[in-house]
Structures are given as structure tokens and as C-alpha cells.
Amino acid sequence: MKYNYKVPCCKDQLQSVRDFVRTTLGNYTISDVEMHQLVLAVDEVCSNLMIHSHQCNPKHSLELRIEIDDNKGITFEIYDFGKGFNFKKYEEPCIKQIIKDRRKGGVGLLLVRRIMDQIDYDFHKKSQRNIYRLHKKLAIQPAIRS
Amino acid sequence: MVDVRTDFEGDSCLITINGEVDASSSIYLDEALEKAVNADVTKILVDCQNLNYISSAGLGVFMSYIQELEAKNKKMVLYHMSAKVYKVFEILGLHQLLTIVETEEQAKTGADEI
Numbered sequence: 001m002k003y004n005y006k007v008p009c010c011k012d013q014l015q016s017v018r019d020f021v022r023t024t025l026g027n028y029t030i031s032d033v034e035m036h037q038l039v040l041a042v043d044e045v046c047s048n049l050m051i052h053s054h055q056c057n058p059k060h061s062l063e064l065r066i067e068i069d070d071n072k073g074i075t076f077e078i079y080d081f082g083k084g085f086n087f088k089k090y091e092e093p094c095i096k097q098i099i100k101d102r103r104k105g106g107v108g109l110l111l112v113r114r115i116m117d118q119i120d121y122d123f124h125k126k127s128q129r130n131i132y133r134l135h136k137k138l139a140i141q142p143a144i145r146s
Numbered sequence: 147m148v149d150v151r152t153d154f155e156g157d158s159c160l161i162t163i164n165g166e167v168d169a170s171s172s173i174y175l176d177e178a179l180e181k182a183v184n185a186d187v188t189k190i191l192v193d194c195q196n197l198n199y200i201s202s203a204g205l206g207v208f209m210s211y212i213q214e215l216e217a218k219n220k221k222m223v224l225y226h227m228s229a230k231v232y233k234v235f236e237i238l239g240l241h242q243l244l245t246i247v248e249t250e251e252q253a254k255t256g257a258d259e260i
Contacts, residue, residue, distance in 0.1 A: 102213055103206065108201070
């Protein structure tokens, strides 16, 4: 199954992104812990793009696609226009150094890497869009509702 | 959306977090912690029972005060945290750098061990 969602680049829209992911994954058998982590991975990539690539410009938007395959697992794809960021090549920060520097940020993509099994960045020439792809191998079944 | 409440009692500050802490709402947690760190208290207890979600922005706020708390000889203890939220702290190893306990009692005892 595939699910799509388009969201303006405003930080206060992150709640709606999380709600969309929760509602979508809520149709499947998934634990609270796994749900929180997958919602977090999507939230981190979206917030990074909204803040750093789009400077929170509400005229810009991100498109989120969720693909769920019973055998392969869950794939999130986030599309945007503009300057891309190859998050696959990003260097992992040192947690102890961040604490020493009293920095409040810098661990979002580290979380994404540790949560997901695979991350990829692509630039689609024809549509001029960046694609940020996150994949998690997970045995997932539609939830049976009584 | 998040609601962060700060209550002072004697030498303690109790911070109660209700809701979701993300890149847009972490400022409220930051303001509460800043207030507690600069107040005349030695213990900061953070009730996470109704903390339903935390992203790196929220973790970053907690991380940014670790040094200052040590320098000021104050103890911060987080408690009543759900398994899903605890897991996020664990992924980065923050469960070893912050004091996280299960109950309010343990939090109060833990905060006494300065």
C-alpha cells in the first residue's frame, strides 16, 4: 500500500506529519516503541529539511510517501525542490563533544541512522526533485479490528 | 503541542511535561530548564509520565544542561518515562549520561545523592 501527504515547510506542521505517519502505521501491527521510532525518523528528516533547506518558508512544501510491504517492510520517501542534502554522507557527531559544547542540536540525523536500516538520497533530474528515502525491514501485517 | 509546568518547593524544582516535544515546542522545555538551573534549588525532578513524544530537539535541550548542572552541583532526575520515550534516550546512550528512574520516590532519593 502507498500513502501520500503534502505539508508546508513550517515547524508547527511537524505535528501533522507525525499524525499522518501514526494514522497510516496504525492500520498495521506495530509496537508502541517501533511506532515512536519510525515517527521520529520521519520527523527528524522533515524538520531538518524545513529548517535548513527551506528556512521554514511556508510557501515551500515537502511531500511524504509511505510504502508498506508485508514482506519488505516500510519505506518513507520525502520529496522536495531546492538544494539537496546528501544525508547519507553526513558525518556522525560525537555526543560527548555536543554535551561539552552545550549545543542543543545535532543529533537528529544520528537518530535516523540508528533507527532505520537504510537511508538514501537521490536527485531526480526530470522532475528536479530531491528524494530522501528511509527504509526499515519489519514484518508488518494489517491490524485486525474487531 | 506541549505544556511544561514548573513548580518550586523548598530546595527542589518539579518540571512536569505534558505532550510532545519537537523542533517547534522544545523552546518551552528549554525555558523551564533554564529557570530551574538558575533558581536557588539543588534538585530538579522531571516528571515524564505524560511526555508522549520526544525528538532530537528535546534531547538536545536535556543534553545542553548536563555541564551546567555539574558545574553548579545540581542534580536532575527524570522519572515516570514510558518505554517508547526511554528507548530514544537509549539509542544515543543518554540513559547513561542522565539519571532516569522509574518512580517519583526513586527520583527524590536519587536527587538526594549529590
